[in-house]
Amino acid sequence: GDSVTQMEGPVTLSEEAFLTINCTYTATGYPSLFWYVQYPGEGLQLLLKATKADDKGSNKGFEATYRKETTSFHLEKGSVQVSDSAVYFCALSDRYTGNQFYFGTGTSLTVIP
Amino acid sequence: GAVVSQHPSWVICKSGTSVKIECRSLDFQATTMFWYRQFPKQSLMLMATSNEGSKATYEQGVEKDKFLINHASLTLSTLTVTSAHPEDSSFYICSASGQGAPGEQFFGPGTRLTVL
Numbered sequence: 001g002d003s004v005t006q007m008e009g010p011v012t013l014s015e016e017a018f019l020t021i022n023c024t025y026t027a028t029g030y031p032s033l034f035w036y037v038q039y040p041g042e043g044l045q046l047l048l049k050a051t052k053a054d055d056k057g058s059n060k061g062f063e064a065t066y067r068k069e070t071t072s073f074h075l076e077k078g079s080v081q082v083s084d085s086a087v088y089f090c091a092l093s094d095r096y097t098g099n100q101f102y103f104g105t106g107t108s109l110t111v112i113p
Numbered sequence: 114g115a116v117v118s119q120h121p122s123w124v125i126c127k128s129g130t131s132v133k134i135e136c137r138s139l140d141f142q143a144t145t146m147f148w149y150r151q152f153p154k155q156s157l158m159l160m161a162t163s164n165e166g167s168k169a170t171y172e173q174g175v176e177k178d179k180f181l182i183n184h185a186s187l188t189l190s191t192l193t194v195t196s197a198h199p200e201d202s203s204f205y206i207c208s209a210s211g212q213g214a215p216g217e218q219f220f221g222p223g224t225r226l227t228v229l
Contacts, residue, residue: 032216043119043206043222044157051216089156093216101147101208101218103156 002027006090006104013080013111021075021107023064023090031092033057033066033073038087038106047075047088080111115141117209119221126197127229134192134224136207143209146190147218148182151204163190197228 007022025031032051036044048057053068062077073090090104116139126132136146145164149157161177163169163184171177179201181193190209194201204225208218 034217036220041225044208044220046220049217093218095216100159100162105156106154108154 002031002092002094002100002102004090004092004102004104007107008105010108010110013109015082015111015113016079017111019075019077019080019084019109021088021090021109023073023075023104025071025073025090025092025102027071027092027094029094031094033064034091034093034101035062035064035073035075036089036091038089040086044089080109082111082113085109085111115139115209115211115214115219117143117207117219117221119205119207119224121224122222123225123227125227125229128198129196131193131195132197132226134194134205134207134226136190136192136209136221138188138209138211138219141209141211141219142187143190143211144187145210146184147208147210148180148190148192149206149208151206151223153204157206160192194226197226199228202226202228 003026005024034049035047037047048059050057050066056065064073064075087106087108089106118137120135148160151157160175161169161171169182184190206223208220210218
């Protein structure tokens with residue numbers, strides 16, 4: 001079945017450090033891939049998405065490229081800020097499973113000044 | 114982008130009472146709504162999927178008599194936690210999808226339920 005495997009945290013970085021959070025997936029068909037961010041006590045906010053192979057999603061300095069050959073969608077940011085501290089979820093949506101979402105376990109990021 | 118609201122944002126209730134949580138799509142017609150539950154420091158667990166005008170489909174292990182879901186219109190779904198107990202305390206998140214953005218879900222801000 002469909003699934004998402006996400007890098008375990010927590011991750012602690014100094015401000016302006018480079019961030020990578022790994023995400024790989026297994027899917028029956030051709031899924032859409034997403035990164036969501038959740039700030040403490042809040043719901044999920046869409047950070048970026050990619051709907052087909054080789055697409056690159058980007059937003060607020062974050063990027064992720066849909067790699068079909070490696071079934072990956074790693075999240076990167078060149079220079080993190082304290083305000084990026086949050087939990088990040090990788091997710092996929094597969095039309096072949098009725099657009100049900102499959103979430104990774106989440107990666108907690110803390111950025112220290 | 115599409116906006117989904119939830120009400121209330123938090124609720125505290127006594128054990129044995131019922132609590133209703135509303136999920137509204139504010140600027141689009143949500144043909145399908147999803148209800149998730151999230152335990153502290155864990156990922157989202159899908160509880161049920163509901164299509165407007167039909168009965169909800171519950172995930173395995175979710176008690177349909179405990180968690181009543183109604184999706185009476187294209188903009189409103191409700192989750193009622195009946196006879197709540199402390200173990201039902203959790204963060205409940207709804208999401209909605211519509212024809213305008215196939216394959217994508219728009220998430221509400223969540224409702225924190227605490228049962229005393």
